[in-house]
Amino acid sequence: MATKPAIRFTELPPEKLRWRCDPARIPYETTAQAEPIEGPVGQDRALRALRMGLELAAPGYNIFVCGLSGTSRGGMIQRLIEQLQPRTESGPDRCYVNNFKNPDRPRLLTLPRGQANNFRKDMQSGIDFLRRRIPQVFEGEPFQRQKGRIVDRYTLREKELMDDFTRRIAREQFALGHMQVGAVALPEIFPVLDGQMVPIEDIPKLVQEGKLENIAAEELERKYEQFRQEFTVVYRKTLTLSRELASELSYLEQEAASVLVDGFIEELKEKYTATNVAEYLEEVRHNILDNLDPLKEREDEEEPGPVPPSEALPKTSNPERDPFRVYGVNVLLGHNEQDASPVIFETTPTHANLFGTIQRSYDSRGVWSSDFMDLRAGSMLRADGGFLIMYALDALTEMGVWRTLKRTLNHAKLEIQPMELLFPFGASALKPEPIDLTVKVILIGDRNLYEVFYAHEEEFKKIFKVRVEFDEEMEMSDDVIRQYSGQLHKLCEDEGLCPFDRTAVAGMIEYGVRLAGRRNKVTSRFVDLADLAREACYVARQAGESPVTAAHLRIAREARTERHNLIETKIREMIAEGTLHLFRAILLRGRWR
Structure with a gap:
């Protein structure tokens, strides 16, 4: 019976236990000389997928972004979209007006971009003209x-x-x-x-x-x-x-x-x-x-003068008593002609914030009513012709949002309705005409949440066909060193930090390699390095020195370790006191002894 050859372990020299960056590789004396860089670095794969998802206008090509880290992932995606400048078609203006044949079905008017607000003003001025001239x-x-x-x-x-x-x-x-x-x-x-x-x-x-x-x-x-x-x-x-x-x-x-x-x-x-x-x-x-009777009454044309205190009290507005409200124009989405395609980051994606709602108007008796002038738009409509960014977990946990989002994206139509559970005494009878939407939705989440959606939500794979995954590490190269320097310069500019000299930059890169866990890789999660940069700047300022050096960086790392190793310190004390005893095991010929 053949025996297996014994396992031979290669001796690891001490100099390979830690990768070091030669400060000479840094092409700048300080980061102040570097070109500022904003956004993720070394993410060509993710940026190609993002651009494809942004520019492909076919149904279902919405985007799910995973792998990003940091507290402002939505803001980063928003800036990336603005930098990429994808080709999009500008959305038209939208407004609701009264449906004289069926008031419970407000009529939707779709106007060329930049005309809705002017149309509202022209309608108002025309009605005012008739109110003056007809009497x-x-x-x-x-x-x-x-x-x-x-x-x-x-x-x-x-x-x-x-x-x-x-x-x-x-x-x-x-x-x-x-x-x-x-x-x-x-x-x-x-x-x-x-x-x-x-x-x-x-x-x-x-x-x-x-x-x-x-x-x-x-x-x-x-x-x-x-x-x-x-x-x-x-x-x-x-x-x-x-x-x-x-x-x-x-x-x-x-x-x-x-x-x-x-x-x-x-x-x-x-x-x-x-x-x-x-x-x-x-x-x-x-x-x-x-219906000329309301127009027969002459408007009050008296010049404004001092108002008696008894008449200066606010009056309760009752839309039912305003006979000219039916000629109003409720502009839900109005643009200027020069406006670019919208990029909206919705941080609070409630049902009303996303899809709009129908407000209630109360009269002096407390009786409520709603008409076409009470319709309110949400961020889904404001993003028409552009992009809507939100966090996937918020969309899943907010009441009614995920169900309505699926329906809206599947049919490419938005119906403005209030949340039924918010109105326990009966929902509104209004049913506005649906709005045709052309909006690209971008959800931000982690890999686990994407897998849960993909495995258990049948419609998810039909409406979010583009997965954009940002890598957590990238190949070490001189270009990456320049990008690290540029990002440090941008961070110092934005937050007023001290510049970093080449030894500090080398120390930051070494820390990035340590986080990646491989000698030829460096982390792309700059948000983790940014915290260390802030702490090192704090150490330098406490010492009254500038720029930040490798010594400041080392002190900052030691201070961070000290803040988190209280339990470790206690255990070492117990070992030193003899309270805890450690037994050494030896691996000999494949057996522990």
Whole structure:
């Protein structure tokens, strides 16, 4: 039976127990001479994946970033995106307006970039113009003259009907009067006896008193019933005349106001040529002309003066009482034409912050209501045409966020709705039109969280197809030394630290190699080295010296060790005192002895 050869251990010389960086390899006297560098270094693989994910516009190519460390990973990704400047299409402006046919379904208007705020201002100024000018038209002499002729004509026709009826009943000893019923005086037919109008209810009483014979009373009651039926017909004709008068006056008002309204609407249609805007403006035209009563009231044009203290109190706003609120424009997303594609880092990704919500307006009685003006946008909409960054763990743990995020990314549509659980007394009846979105979502998490998502969430792999993984180490080279120096310079600039000389830079690189655990590798987690740099600068300033040297760096590391090795110190004391005894084991010929 063949025996295995004995294991031969190569002796490790002491000089290889620690890798040292020759300060001569540092091309600068101090880091102040180095070129400042910001962002991760040695991450070409991750940056290529990030650029591909940013620029590929196909569905599902959202990004999951893992491997980054530090307290501002989102800010680092945000700066990387701004540096890469990926090619994107700018998103349009979005606003909600009233749906006059179905107020519970607010209408979405999509306008070219930079036009939404101007459209809102033009709508407001147009309504203000109509509120000033329409009352002047209605109070003008031409309109009043035409209105007077129409009213006179219908008044004459009504008078002829009533006079004819009055003459006919007068021949039978009846008259038309009024009977008071509460606060209302109603027309009534009265028999005339001895020149006096007598209510028909008093006829039986006159018979009992002997003032009227039964035959005459029965004749009066018969004629009364006949005249009541005839009066009903006449009264209906007068009501018909009243309706015709109101209709003709309404038509006259529409004709008079249409000149102003048509000019206002046509001017907006020429300026804003989108199809959905033209349809909305036509609805506005018809609604204004069909509801002219609020516009008949002249606005208060008194010059502002000192306000009495009793009138200076804040007033409760009730949107239901504002008849012109229906013509407002709620701009959820407005841009300037020169704005670049947005890069939004959402640090608090609650449901309302991400997807928007519907606010509630309360009146003086505490009754709430919501309309299209109460819609509020979230960061998902503000990132339209750009990028939205957030932490994956926050998206998973915030109530309702992950479910809504999946639905939004799957359908590329955003529906603004409040969280049902936040409204225990019933959700809003509003259902705004959904918004088509073009947004790239970037989640930041660790490798374990990515694996959990990938293994247990079926839709995750469909909507986050790009994995960007930042390596924790990189190959040691002269270029890496220059990058380390540049990052130290940037850190000193940002935080006002002392510059580092070449011996301190060499010491930082040695510490980076120690963290990587391999002689030919160095850590890319500069955030760990940044803490050591801050502590070394503190030591140098305590000593009143600058720049930071390798000696300061060594003291800082020793101080850090001292802050964390209290238990180790106690154990060493116990060993020295003989409280703890250690037994040495020897490996001899493959066996411990």
